[in-house]
Amino acid sequence: VNPVSDAEWFVLLIGGPSGVGKTTIAAQVAGRLDVPWLMVDDLRLALIRSGLPIPDNPRAGAFDSEDGLVAVGEAVAPAIEVVIENHVDQRIPVVIEGDGILPSLFDRDSVRTRAANGRVRAVFMTEPDPQALHANLVKRGADGWRDDGDDLRWYARRSVRYGEWLTKEAERRGLPTVAVRPWETVVDRILTASGLA
Amino acid sequence: MTPPTSPVARPAAAGDGWLVLLIGGHSGAGKSTLAAQLAQGTGAALVEADDVRMAIQRVTTPDQLPALHFFASAPGVARAGIWQRDPDELVQGLIGVAEIVSRALEPVMGHHVAAAKPAVIEGDGILPSLAAQDPPGWSLPTGVIPPGFAARAVRSVFLIEPDADVVRQRMGLGAEGDTQAAMHWRYGQWLRAEAARHGQPVVPPRPYNTLLERVLAAVAERARAAG
Numbered sequence: 251v252n253p254v255s256d257a258e259w260f261v262l263l264i265g266g267p268s269g270v271g272k273t274t275i276a277a278q279v280a281g282r283l284d285v286p287w288l289m290v291d292d293l294r295l296a297l298i299r300s301g302l303p304i305p306d307n308p309r310a311g312a313f314d315s316e317d318g319l320v321a322v323g324e325a326v327a328p329a330i331e332v333v334i335e336n337h338v339d340q341r342i343p344v345v346i347e348g349d350g351i352l353p354s355l356f357d358r359d360s361v362r363t364r365a366a367n368g369r370v371r372a373v374f375m376t377e378p379d380p381q382a383l384h385a386n387l388v389k390r391g392a393d394g395w396r397d398d399g400d401d402l403r404w405y406a407r408r409s410v411r412y413g414e415w416l417t418k419e420a421e422r423r424g425l426p427t428v429a430v431r432p433w434e435t436v437v438d439r440i441l442t443a444s445g446l447a
Numbered sequence: 448m449t450p451p452t453s454p455v456a457r458p459a460a461a462g463d464g465w466l467v468l469l470i471g472g473h474s475g476a477g478k479s480t481l482a483a484q485l486a487q488g489t490g491a492a493l494v495e496a497d498d499v500r501m502a503i504q505r506v507t508t509p510d511q512l513p514a515l516h517f518f519a520s521a522p523g524v525a526r527a528g529i530w531q532r533d534p535d536e537l538v539q540g541l542i543g544v545a546e547i548v549s550r551a552l553e554p555v556m557g558h559h560v561a562a563a564k565p566a567v568i569e570g571d572g573i574l575p576s577l578a579a580q581d582p583p584g585w586s587l588p589t590g591v592i593p594p595g596f597a598a599r600a601v602r603s604v605f606l607i608e609p610d611a612d613v614v615r616q617r618m619g620l621g622a623e624g625d626t627q628a629a630m631h632w633r634y635g636q637w638l639r640a641e642a643a644r645h646g647q648p649v650v651p652p653r654p655y656n657t658l659l660e661r662v663l664a665a666v667a668e669r670a671r672a673a674g
Contacts, residue, residue: 273564277490286486286493292566295558296499296551302506329502336501344493 257368260338262444263330265351265420266375267319267413269387269406270430275375276347278437283345283446290348293329294322313412320415323352331358338364349412353419371444374420374427375436380410382431463670465602466560470662471573471642472606473635475617475628477652481606482569484659489565494555496570500548514543530626537630538637541571548572557585560592560600571631575638578603579645602666605642605649606658607635613653 262283264276273289280287298304304325305317313319330351337344353374355361364370377383384406417427426443430436441447468491470482479495486493500515509516517540520526529537549572556577559566578601585592592600608614614635615628642649648665652658 277492281487281490284487286483288494288498289492289564291558292492292494292555293499293502295554297503297506299551299554300503300507300547301511302503328505332501332505333498336498 257445258341259368259371259446260341260343261334261364261370262343262345262446263351263355263370263372264345264347264375264440265353265372265416266349266430267377267383267409267416268349269383269409270375270377270413271386271433272347272349272375275430275436275440276345279440280345282437282441283343285343285345287345287347288333290326290330290346290350293333294326294348294350297326297329313408313415319349319412320352323350324354326350327352327355327358330355331361334364334370335360338369353416353423353425356423356425368445371446372420372425373440373444374416374425375430376413376417376427377430378410378413380406383409463667464599465666465670466563466565466600467556467602468565468567468666469573469578469601469603470567470569470606471575471578471603471638471647472571472652473608473614473638474571474631475614476606476608476635477655477658478569478571478606481658481662482567485662486567489567491565491567492559494552494566494568496548496552496568496572499551499555500544500570500572503547503551512547514540515547517543530623534626534629534633537626538633541630541634542637545572545574549574549577552577553580553585556601557587557592560585560597561587571634573603575603575605575642575645575647578647599670602669603647604662604665605638605647606652606662607639607642607649608632608652 262279264272264279266272276287294304302325305322311318315321330346333346351372353372356365356372361370384403387402387406420427428436428439428443438447468485470478470485472478482493482495485491503512504515504519505522507515509520518526518529548570552568552573555566555568611629611632614632615625618624618628618631639649648669650658650661650665
């Protein structure tokens, strides 16, 4: 997937592990592109409420365990897929962010077809430093994780491992990865990496 | 991820303090354009209820959620004879879909309020009862939302066109389109009564060039009413 900078685009996916600041980044990127943005977490919550068997405690184990983060990503993949289809087909641009965005989305026929000519693009955020992730998680409260105790350190370490896995998955498919730091230039670097600068 | 287990500190400064802004109304009223303007103008996330509806439809079968699949026998395939059915039955079908969509949106609202991340949620699947609802439907632990906070953090507006001909012209469809436009208009009139019953504001979409300011005024009025 090699985005053509002057091609029309309709979906920009921003993936990466939790704690790297994807939500803040997505809002800023969407602001620069002057389009709306959407959180995969909202799709996940809506699906769980509708009775879908999605692991509801993905932080309980390893990221690649049976009920871990990868399993959640795979469970919400059809929902992300239908949103991608809708926005490409209706020609309504949108930025979508979430740790549930897996590079393997591009293995799906309907996504691969629609991604031709850069209409669907993706970047994956990376933060190789567990200390920096940990500090960020402490700062923002880590989605329900208490204080900065051992749980949170474990959560940060696992987030780093999940990020490493996502990076490998992305690189294998030729999808760009972008380091979250330096923070001041992250939006510009995302726009450049996705061919939207 | 799930919402925090500690109380919400302060609402983020989106507009005049809302964290969830629901834009309801019937199809063809101009909700999408308005919602995108509001979301982009404030930096809030935009949740289109249609995306949520289609996502749930994709991963469920008619056996699991018959009401959600009332209009389609397969993805993108209208149920045979659907547009020959009685108009009242069609409106009931839309209400059935909206009930499932609104239920799915409850934890989405809770997520944005508890995380203090503003969102505009838009769609004809938003029921006035959703806007009037208290946190119990939000799947949050007790005490996450302080008493009285929801009434201020959640606002709604329902766009409803009084003139059936205007809805028909805006939808611009063929022969079957007349049935669909009539259904959407009738659904709008049902929404109007529901909004009144739940004390939620209704705004007529026309004139379109003043819609944004009239909606912002209605939203601000709700804030004053909530105190």
